[in-house]
Amino acid sequence: MIIRKIFAGFFIILVMVMAMLVSLPGSEQEQLELEPEPIPTLDELIPQGKRADSDLMLRVLDNGAIVKMSMERYLIGVVAAEMPVTFELEALMAQAVAARTNALYNTYIRPKSNHPGADVCTDSSCCTAYIGDEQLHGKWGEDYVENITRTINAVLRTDGEYISYEDKPILAVFHSSSAGKTEASGDVWMTDLPYLVSVYSPETQENVPGFVSTVSVPRAELTETILSEYPDADFGGNKESWITDITYTESGRINDLIIAGVTIKGTELRSIFALRSTAIEFEWVDEDLVITTTGFGHGVGMSQYGANIMANNGLKYKQILNAYYPDTVIEQLGDMEVIAWDAENPEEEDLEDEDPEDADMEGEDEDDIDDEDEDIGDAGTEEQQDEGAGNDGQQDGGAGTEEHNNGDQGTEEQENENTEDENPAN
Numbered sequence: 001m002i003i004r005k006i007f008a009g010f011f012i013i014l015v016m017v018m019a020m021l022v023s024l025p026g027s028e029q030e031q032l033e034l035e036p037e038p039i040p041t042l043d044e045l046i047p048q049g050k051r052a053d054s055d056l057m058l059r060v061l062d063n064g065a066i067v068k069m070s071m072e073r074y075l076i077g078v079v080a081a082e083m084p085v086t087f088e089l090e091a092l093m094a095q096a097v098a099a100r101t102n103a104l105y106n107t108y109i110r111p112k113s114n115h116p117g118a119d120v121c122t123d124s125s126c127c128t129a130y131i132g133d134e135q136l137h138g139k140w141g142e143d144y145v146e147n148i149t150r151t152i153n154a155v156l157r158t159d160g161e162y163i164s165y166e167d168k169p170i171l172a173v174f175h176s177s178s179a180g181k182t183e184a185s186g187d188v189w190m191t192d193l194p195y196l197v198s199v200y201s202p203e204t205q206e207n208v209p210g211f212v213s214t215v216s217v218p219r220a221e222l223t224e225t226i227l228s229e230y231p232d233a234d235f236g237g238n239k240e241s242w243i244t245d246i247t248y249t250e251s252g253r254i255n256d257l258i259i260a261g262v263t264i265k266g267t268e269l270r271s272i273f274a275l276r277s278t279a280i281e282f283e284w285v286d287e288d289l290v291i292t293t294t295g296f297g298h299g300v301g302m303s304q305y306g307a308n309i310m311a312n313n314g315l316k317y318k319q320i321l322n323a324y325y326p327d328t329v330i331e332q333l334g335d336m337e338v339i340a341w342d343a344e345n346p347e348e349e350d351l352e353d354e355d356p357e358d359a360d361m362e363g364e365d366e367d368d369i370d371d372e373d374e375d376i377g378d379a380g381t382e383e384q385q386d387e388g389a390g391n392d393g394q395q396d397g398g399a400g401t402e403e404h405n406n407g408d409q410g411t412e413e414q415e416n417e418n419t420e421d422e423n424p425a426n
Helices: 003-021 028-034 070-083 089-109 133-156 219-229 265-274 304-312 315-324 333-344 366-371
Strands: 057-062 065-070 161-165 213-219 243-247 254-258 260-266 282-287 289-292 330-331
Touching: 065 070, 070 089, 070 133, 089 133, 089 161, 089 304, 089 315, 089 333, 161 254, 213 219, 219 265, 219 289, 243 315, 254 265, 260 265, 265 282, 304 315
Parallel strands: none
Antiparallel strands: 057 065, 161 330, 213 289, 243 254, 254 260, 282 289
16 A cells, blocks of 8 residues: 555656646757757957958948958958859969959059049959858858858968069959960950960869850841941851951960951950850851850969869969969068058059950859859959959859959959859859
């Protein structure tokens, strides 16, 4: 009898405890388990400390408003927009140095007339592609911390480093990919710069998505499009005789050609038909002109995909930069240099014609790179800059970003076509 009473008592106590637990609106422990851990902010992820980039402030024109931010914060957003975060770290570091160099060039060497109150802007067709922290959270989702940490490392490990020629930051334009060789600046923007010459670049169809692409232009569309730009064109005779006298640049891209009796620059043809590059071949298939292009972007300066291939082959970021910008040196930013540049208020050679025609291709996003829809950062041209691997369009933040370049800055279009979304390089 006593044993039964003891068991009954234990049973009653157990039932009461269970009832109390059930009556709670979810135990505190359950609620804690269900609540995801808060994602660290960018400020929390950036190490504290005094650095060259964190001390240098920029005025950035972003969506119509001028925002003051450190070079460090700016570069994190540029590298994330111009080149795919999945690229090799040494390639990302090369992109960070090129982007820093362009920001210094635009701020101290040749300020942009488009935005006199700001040093740089986030328009890839003018300066270089940029993506803010909130957008990166949406873009990367659960991979945000891993990806932003990788981007931060690329910027911090190159803190204050820039590409210099004759003791000044250069116009470090870039693009998404090249067809074996990069293009000389004078063949795109009319201005020859000693560090923007044609050099070897290792891309192939096997290691660059969308490396070769085709566009079919119906005969009627071809004649209508050319006549709208060149009213004197004469499309009489056999269609096979319309395209003649093609000349090529040192890199193998089209310099100019004659279509229906009028001379057209390769860069103009690219713009008219929205082609990915000026490495062009033609073939008539029935009544369609099939245009095949190789590479993406204006082709000047660093190739974002080429940089990634070089990094994958064991080259360090300084070796990559020296390969694409010959006769330059990597220097460390110092206060006295900035003061000296600012005091000079230099007037360099006229780069007006350097207006990147690729600017539209810049600023590619990683996604772009992958999709190959964007330009890569070409950053770079004076005027613009065009196409990134990012980031030709950007875009590829173009990796950037083609014309990411810079943006590409300075890219043709921008010089920066981003590879990134080509996804850079742009």
